Amino acid sequence: MTTHSHLDAHHVDLGRLVTLIDGVFAVALTLLVLDLKLPTGAPGLAAALRQMLPGFLVYLIVFASIAGYWTQHHFAFQYISRGDSRLILLSLVNLLFVTLYPLMASIVGAHPLEPLAIVCLSSNSLLYCLSAWAVWSHAAARQDLLAGDAERRALQRLARIMLLVAACLALALPLAYLSVYLAYADLILCAPLAAWMGGRRRASRS
Amino acid sequence: MTTHSHLDAHHVDLGRLVTLIDGVFAVALTLLVLDLKLPTGAPGLAAALRQMLPGFLVYLIVFASIAGYWTQHHFAFQYISRGDSRLILLSLVNLLFVTLYPLMASIVGAHPLEPLAIVCLSSNSLLYCLSAWAVWSHAAARQDLLAGDAERRALQRLARIMLLVAACLALALPLAYLSVYLAYADLILCAPLAAWMGGRRRASRS
Amino acid sequence: MTTHSHLDAHHVDLGRLVTLIDGVFAVALTLLVLDLKLPTGAPGLAAALRQMLPGFLVYLIVFASIAGYWTQHHFAFQYISRGDSRLILLSLVNLLFVTLYPLMASIVGAHPLEPLAIVCLSSNSLLYCLSAWAVWSHAAARQDLLAGDAERRALQRLARIMLLVAACLALALPLAYLSVYLAYADLILCAPLAAWMGGRRRASRS
Amino acid sequence: MTTHSHLDAHHVDLGRLVTLIDGVFAVALTLLVLDLKLPTGAPGLAAALRQMLPGFLVYLIVFASIAGYWTQHHFAFQYISRGDSRLILLSLVNLLFVTLYPLMASIVGAHPLEPLAIVCLSSNSLLYCLSAWAVWSHAAARQDLLAGDAERRALQRLARIMLLVAACLALALPLAYLSVYLAYADLILCAPLAAWMGGRRRASRS
Numbered sequence: 001m002t003t004h005s006h007l008d009a010h011h012v013d014l015g016r017l018v019t020l021i022d023g024v025f026a027v028a029l030t031l032l033v034l035d036l037k038l039p040t041g042a043p044g045l046a047a048a049l050r051q052m053l054p055g056f057l058v059y060l061i062v063f064a065s066i067a068g069y070w071t072q073h074h075f076a077f078q079y080i081s082r083g084d085s086r087l088i089l090l091s092l093v094n095l096l097f098v099t100l101y102p103l104m105a106s107i108v109g110a111h112p113l114e115p116l117a118i119v120c121l122s123s124n125s126l127l128y129c130l131s132a133w134a135v136w137s138h139a140a141a142r143q144d145l146l147a148g149d150a151e152r153r154a155l156q157r158l159a160r161i162m163l164l165v166a167a168c169l170a171l172a173l174p175l176a177y178l179s180v181y182l183a184y185a186d187l188i189l190c191a192p193l194a195a196w197m198g199g200r201r202r203a204s205r206s
Numbered sequence: 207m208t209t210h211s212h213l214d215a216h217h218v219d220l221g222r223l224v225t226l227i228d229g230v231f232a233v234a235l236t237l238l239v240l241d242l243k244l245p246t247g248a249p250g251l252a253a254a255l256r257q258m259l260p261g262f263l264v265y266l267i268v269f270a271s272i273a274g275y276w277t278q279h280h281f282a283f284q285y286i287s288r289g290d291s292r293l294i295l296l297s298l299v300n301l302l303f304v305t306l307y308p309l310m311a312s313i314v315g316a317h318p319l320e321p322l323a324i325v326c327l328s329s330n331s332l333l334y335c336l337s338a339w340a341v342w343s344h345a346a347a348r349q350d351l352l353a354g355d356a357e358r359r360a361l362q363r364l365a366r367i368m369l370l371v372a373a374c375l376a377l378a379l380p381l382a383y384l385s386v387y388l389a390y391a392d393l394i395l396c397a398p399l400a401a402w403m404g405g406r407r408r409a410s411r412s
Numbered sequence: 413m414t415t416h417s418h419l420d421a422h423h424v425d426l427g428r429l430v431t432l433i434d435g436v437f438a439v440a441l442t443l444l445v446l447d448l449k450l451p452t453g454a455p456g457l458a459a460a461l462r463q464m465l466p467g468f469l470v471y472l473i474v475f476a477s478i479a480g481y482w483t484q485h486h487f488a489f490q491y492i493s494r495g496d497s498r499l500i501l502l503s504l505v506n507l508l509f510v511t512l513y514p515l516m517a518s519i520v521g522a523h524p525l526e527p528l529a530i531v532c533l534s535s536n537s538l539l540y541c542l543s544a545w546a547v548w549s550h551a552a553a554r555q556d557l558l559a560g561d562a563e564r565r566a567l568q569r570l571a572r573i574m575l576l577v578a579a580c581l582a583l584a585l586p587l588a589y590l591s592v593y594l595a596y597a598d599l600i601l602c603a604p605l606a607a608w609m610g611g612r613r614r615a616s617r618s
Numbered sequence: 619m620t621t622h623s624h625l626d627a628h629h630v631d632l633g634r635l636v637t638l639i640d641g642v643f644a645v646a647l648t649l650l651v652l653d654l655k656l657p658t659g660a661p662g663l664a665a666a667l668r669q670m671l672p673g674f675l676v677y678l679i680v681f682a683s684i685a686g687y688w689t690q691h692h693f694a695f696q697y698i699s700r701g702d703s704r705l706i707l708l709s710l711v712n713l714l715f716v717t718l719y720p721l722m723a724s725i726v727g728a729h730p731l732e733p734l735a736i737v738c739l740s741s742n743s744l745l746y747c748l749s750a751w752a753v754w755s756h757a758a759a760r761q762d763l764l765a766g767d768a769e770r771r772a773l774q775r776l777a778r779i780m781l782l783v784a785a786c787l788a789l790a791l792p793l794a795y796l797s798v799y800l801a802y803a804d805l806i807l808c809a810p811l812a813a814w815m816g817g818r819r820r821a822s823r824s
Binding site for chain 4: 430431434435437438439441442443444445446448449450457458461472475479482483486487489490
Binding site for chain 3: 276
C-alpha cells in the first residue's frame with residue numbers, strides 16, 4: 001500500500017491516520033441526522049415538521065462546525081510530511097471530540113434554550129480546538145516531520161488561529177447564561193471565521 | 207500520503223476531499239436501512255413484511271437517487287485536477303444534502319401518500335443538484351483547477367445536465383399536489399435520466 | 413487524486429468506486445451490531461445475555477457472509493484494471509444488497525425459527541451473488557477493462573463460483589420450510605465454500 | 619487503483635484490506651456515541667447529565683481501547699508488504715471483535731457495576747488481542763509477505779506485546795468478581811501499556 005522504504009524507527013506514514021480521521025469525520029457528519037426524527041405526537045406532517053425546526057437549525061450549526069474543522073484539518077495536514085507516535089496519540093484525542101458531536105447535537109436539539117446545553121456544545125468545540133492546536137504545535141516543533149521552514153511557519157499560523165477560535169468559543173460559555181441567542185451567534189460565527197482566516201493566511205503566504 | 211511538491215498557496219490536493227465525500231456517500235447509502243424496521247404490532251411476519259412494502263419502495267427510490275448522484279459526481283471529478291478553498295466550501299454544502307437523505311427517506315417512508323412529504327424529498331434532491339451545479343460551474347470557470355480545455359467543456363456539459371435534473375425535480379413540487387403517483391414517477395425517472403445523459407455526453411466527446 | 417492522463421471517453425478510474433464499495437462494506441459490517449440490544453424485561457444480566465444468544469448467532473452468520481463476499485469481491489477486482497459506465501451501474505446494484513444485510517439480520521434476529529425470515533436472508537444473499545456474477549461477467553466480456561487473457565479466465569472462474577454459491581443459496585429457500593436448522597446449515601456453509609473455492613482456483617492458476 | 623503487475627496467484631494487495639479495516643475502526647469509534655442518550659425521566663438537564671456520567675466514562679474507556687488497538691494495528695501493518703488468503707481471513711476475524719465494541723460498551727454502560735458486564739467487555743478485548751496476535755504471527759512466519767528480516771523481528775515483538783496485553787486482560791476476569799473498580803483499573807491500564815510498549819520497542823530497533 002505504501003512505500004515504507006524510507007521509514008525509520010521513529011517515523012510513521014500518515015496515510016492510514018488520515019484515512020481513519022476522514023472516516024470518523026464522514027461518519028460523524030452523517031450520524032448527526034439520526035437525531036432528527038419526526039415527532040410522533042404531532043397532529044399532522046406540517047405541524048411535525050414545524051416542531052423539528054429547532055433541531056434542524058442545531059443540525060445546520062453542528063454540520064457547519066464539523067465541516068469547518070475538517071477544512072482546517074485538511075489545510076494543516078498538507079504541511080505535515082511524516083508522523084510519529086505522539087502525533088498519532090494527539091490526533092486520536094482530537095478525534096474523540098469529533099465523535100462526541102452527535103451527542104452534543106442531541107443534547108442541544110432536546111434543550112435548545114437551556115444555557116447548560118449550549119455550554120456542553122461549546123465546551124466540546126473548545127476541547128476540539130485545543131487538541132487540534134496541540135497536534136499542529138507538536139508537528140511545528142518537530143523539524144523531522146515537515147518538509148521545510150515554510151511549512152513550519154504555516155503550521156504555527158494555523159495553530160494560532162485554533163487558539164483564537166478557542167477563545168471565541170470560550171466566550172460562548174458566559175454568554176449562554178446572559179442570552180442563549182448571543183451564544184448561538186457566537187457559535188455560528190466561529191466556524192466561518194476559522195475557515196476564512198485559514199484561507200486568508202494561506203493566500204498571504206505566496 | 208500525497209505528493210504536495212507542486213502545491214502552492216492557492217491550491218489544495220483533492221484526495222482527502224474525495225475520501226470524505228465517498229465516505230459520506232457510503233454512510234448515507236447504508237444508514238438508509240436503519241429506517242426500515244419490522245412493525246411490532248403486526249399479526250405475523252408475512253403481514254409485517256407487507257406493512258413494510260411502502261417504506262421499502264421509498265428505500266429503493268432514495269438509494270437509486272444517491273447512487274445516481276454519486277455516479278455523476280464521479281464523472282465530474284475526473285475532470286478536476288486541483289482544488290481551492292471555494293471548491294471545498296461548495297463541496298461541503300453539497301455534502302449537507304447527501305447527509306439529509308436518510309431523514310427525507312424517513313419522512314416519506316412514514317407518510318408515503320402525503321404531498322408535503324414528497325415535497326421535502328424533492329426539495330432536498332433539487333438543492334443537491336443546484337449545489338452540485340455550483341461545484342461543477344466553479345471548477346469549469348477556473349482554468350487553474352483543470353488540465354485543459356476539453357475538461358472545461360466536459361464539466362460545463364455535466365453542469366448543464368445538473369440544471370436539467372433540477373428542473374425535472376422542480377416539476378415534482380406542483381405534481382405532488384395533483385397526484386403523488388405522478389410525482390413519484392417524476393422522481394424515479396430523474397436519476398436514470400441524469401446517469402444516461404452523463405454517459406451519453408461522455409461518449410459523444412470521443 | 414488519480415493520474416487520469418490515460419482516461420478516454422469510455423473508461424473510468426476504479427479507485428473511487430472501490431473506495432465507495434469498501435466504505436459500504438465497512439459500514440454494513442459495523443451497523444449489524446446496532447440490532448443487538450440488551451432485552452429490557454429480563455430478570456438479570458445473565459438472563460438478558462441468554463435471551464440475546466439467537467440474535468448473536470444470526471450476527472455471526474451475517475458477519476461471516478458479508479466478510480466472505482468482500483473477500484470474493486477483493487479477489488475479483490484484482491483482475492479488473494479499468495471501469496466503464498455499466499460496471500459502475502452493476503456495482504451499485506450489487507451494493508444495494510450489501511446495504512440490505514442489516515435489515516435482513518434484524519428480521520432473522522427477531523424471528524429466528526420462522527421459515528419466511530430465512531427466506532428473506534437467503535434471497536438477499538442470492539440476489540447479491542447474482543449481481544456480483546453480473547459484474548464479474550461484464551468485466552470478463554470486455555477485453556478493454558482487463559490487462560490480459562489470464563485475467564479474463566480468472567474472472568470467468570470467479571463468476572462461475574458466484575453462480576454455484578447462488579445455487580447453494582437457492583437450496584435454502586425450500587429447505588427453510590422443511591427444517592430451519594438445515595437451512596441455517598446451508599447458509600453457514602455457503603460463505604466459507606465460496607472463499608475456499610476462490611482461494612483454490614487462484615492457487616491452481618499458477 | 620493498484621499496480622498489480624507483481625501480483626502472482628498466492629499474494630494479494632493489502633490496500634483494500636487496510637481501507638476496510640480503517641473504515642470499520644472509524645465507524646466503530648463513531649457508533650459508540652449512539653449508546654449515550656439523555657435519560658428522559660430526569661428532573662432537569664443537569665440531573666440528566668449526571669445520570670449519563672457512568673456511561674460517559676465507559677465511552678472513554680472503550681474509545682481509548684479501540685484507539686489503542688488501531689495504533690498497534692498501524693504499527694504492525696507497516697512491516698507487512700503483501701497479503702495472502704489466510705492473512706485476509708485472520709484479519710476479518712480480528713475485525714469481528716472491533717465491530718462488537720459498541721455492543722460491549724452498551725452492556726457495560728447499562729450495568730457498570732455488574733461483574734458479568736465487565737467480563738463481557740474484557741473477553742471481547744482478550745479475543746481481539748488473540749486474533750491480532752494470530753495475524754501478526756502468521757505474517758511473521760511467512761517470509762514472502764515481508765520485505766526483510768528486520769520486519770520479521772519487529773512483527774514478532776509486536777505479537778509478543780499482544781500476548782502480554784491479552785494476559786493483562788485475562789486478569790480482569792477474576793478481578794471483576796473481587797472488585798469491579800480493580801477490574802476497570804486493569805482495563806484502563808492495558809491500552810496505554812500496549813501503545814507505550816509498541817512505541818518503546820520501535821524506538822529500540824534503531
